[in-house]
Amino acid sequence: MAELNSKTPKGPLSSKWTQYKDHQNLVNPSNKRKLDIIIVGTGLAGSAAAASLGEMGFNVKIFCYQDSPRRAHSIAAQGGINAAKNYPNDGDSIYRLFYDTIKGGDYRAREANVYRLAEVSNNIIDQCVAQGVPFAREYGGSLENRSFGGAQVSRTFFARGQTGQQLLLGSYGALSRQIKLGTVKLYDRHEMMDVVIVDGKARGIIARDLITGKLERHFGHAVVVATGGYGNVFYLSTNAMGSNTSAIWQIFKKGAYFANPCFTQIHPTCIPVHGDYQSKLTLMSESLRNDGRIWVPKKKADAEAHRNGKLKANDIPEDDRDYFLERRYPAFGNLVPRDVASRAAKERCDAGFGVGPTGLAVFLDFRESIGRLGKHVIEERYGNLFQMYEKIVDENPYVNPMMIYPAVHYTMGGTWVDYELQTTVTGLFAAGEANFSDHGANRLGASALMQGLADGYFVLPYTIQNYLAGEIRVARMSTDKAEFADAEKAVQTRLDKLMSIKGTRSVDHFHKELGKIMWENVGMGRTEAGLKKAIDLIRKLRAEFWKDVKIPGTLYEVNTELEKANRVADFLELGELLAFDALNRNESCGGHFREEYQTDEGECKRNDEDYKYVAAWEYKGEGDFILHKEPLVYEEIEVKQRVYK
Amino acid sequence: MKLTLKIWRQKDAKSAGKFVTYALDNISPNCSFLEMLDILNEQLIEKNDDPVVFDHDCREGICGMCSLYINGRPHGPDDAVTACQLHMRKFHDGDTIVIEPWRARPFPVIRDLMVDRSAFDKIIQEGGYVSVNTGGAAEANNILVGKENSELAMDAAACIGCGACVAACKNGSAMLFVSAKVSQFALLPQGQVEAKQRVKKMVRMMDELGFGNCTNTYACEAECPKLISRSNIARMNREFLCAKVS
Known part of the structure; x- marks a missing residue:
């Protein structure tokens, strides 16, 4: 097992990034024009990077599978974006944001990356305001903040319940401006099928035009994968239908290590599952926990009566309600981190106190805050979320408490990257949710938007340049090269095979x-036996898939079933790695909860002695993975047990 | 629920299309409209037919990708929702449902219910942004924005770019879409520097791409899933006029 080098700069933590920028290599303007960069994905990380690199003078090609860059799933983020501005004067600082993020991640993130993230967080807010992102304002015209989980300060900036949308439209605007100027070329309705490697360096991709079905070869001096997370391996998740793992799985097969795949985030406040036909789960923003209180009945009989439709939530008296988060975690109350809140809800439901028709739900109640602040205030803060809930569930959440249950939401794991966001393949970079770098074993609310934009606006434009400075003598390559032809042929063979199964x-x-295998065995509570069973079941299912999947139509037309099949084929491999990693990690930390490893109070029991490392997996063949370790060294922070009591 | 579906089927942009009727049974009223189509598609695949192609992605009403014209209304019979957030409880057992793609010259059909809306991207590329490069932005609180204007800007910025306004308009006009973006920046101090150029360029591109004119019917506003107000159109007209005469 080789140790991985994160290439973290030397020197004190707070000056590492400045040091890096001061000493990195630059590319002069006339050379920038000669260098091509491929970016896959148009979410916050991808569009921000494309816009910024285009502005700098590089030639950028950007790809998305949707019909427009504005559709990327960053758009669905609701609650907000963190920054260490300390506008509310409540004691926030870069250090505190850094500390909360490391602690929130249960001490499994790389210190230097997280510090840099906190450091550039304030620039992000400045940048977005300059772009005209309509953040919420105070009456005096200054920016407004609210609180999110895992923090005791208010550092979250927001645009109603549509913060992701507004930030993405900001970066989409910046990207559109570069498209108009000709520095960025957009390929919409295109899906990346594979990366092309020439002499050990990433030099392009094979993409499929989703309208004509034709394969295309694209050259780039560097390739960036910013294709988001792999939550859809669970089938039901809060991800978009098209969100997939294919880009990061293909680069994994070409040598880019995959880090901490078992670190997946189950979000506590989603609308519960209601039927077999269900295609996705809808998130109710964490911001609701600012004013909503989570509870279940204290008496099992009341819970049962509610499940049978014989008792309404509002008829359960105050004394018979168990506000279990406030009870267990008085210091943070309803605003504990997501993994903690999710497990607490599961614990209550498993113990027989769950409500709703399936018993897999808890209440999120606004009665107290509506009484204290008035309905209009709650409406102003969360109006669109309440409307969304009512449309889906057909119940008025201003009158009856919402019913919520945890659901798969985000994946902290992803492609392993060093400090420069470069993968283990030279010239291949990963940004945003697609990489593993900043959230450790659990991501705090409002930190995904921060990381996506930090990577895209403020990190990649520097670090890619440092790499490209060494590539200025490399002329644009012809895509007739054997490496491109071979990569295309391999993709073609795979697609032909999928179509031929019939x-x-x-x-x-x-x-x-x-999805069922994953949710039951690799979900919120994992055991050795369950994980072994999952690996076995996934292998069988994968074999069956390649024998029995049915894809109508042909290769050379719009074929949405083929698109899905290609993605599911990759999920069927990733699922195994995820379970494999969870089995390897004999501890509980953050979103990874192994039932064998818990404290007497049912909290995560970490094992820092044996597992304080990033598990980076190397692909050797189907179902054959080799573990490499990146030890996590904490110079600034004392590693402690995470306490929110 | 038992349903009869009449769905527009069209092999590709060049082929002629037609309505095809399908019968569907055992649909739960709690099912979303797109989940109902998923069930239909599963049955079509079972029978070796091509599934119905339609655009969709987030299924939570924000990405703007779904674009179905249902019983003569963009996004169907419910107000203020996209088709993905429409639930079958809004229909009745035994209903016949007619499903068409967006119909507008600048939105050519790609296949079945999927259309090409890249015209919207082209309009945004003309000026739907503040021209500011990454880096060097001033401290955020140096730009103060009154709460009222900030709220109005957010109302306009809530547009998801789905194109329902164009599909609803008898003239195929994109005025609501364009005016929402123009308004967002007209209401904010950040947008002032380029305000005149922005509105002129975006309107010119809108016209070039073949979108129709506004004749104040306001079907766009009535059908907008995000309740974008027609007052944005008035604001854009004012901006446009001022830009032209000054």
């Missing part, structure tokens, strides 16, 4: 089966 079961059938 089995009996639809792609969704396999995806749903995989």
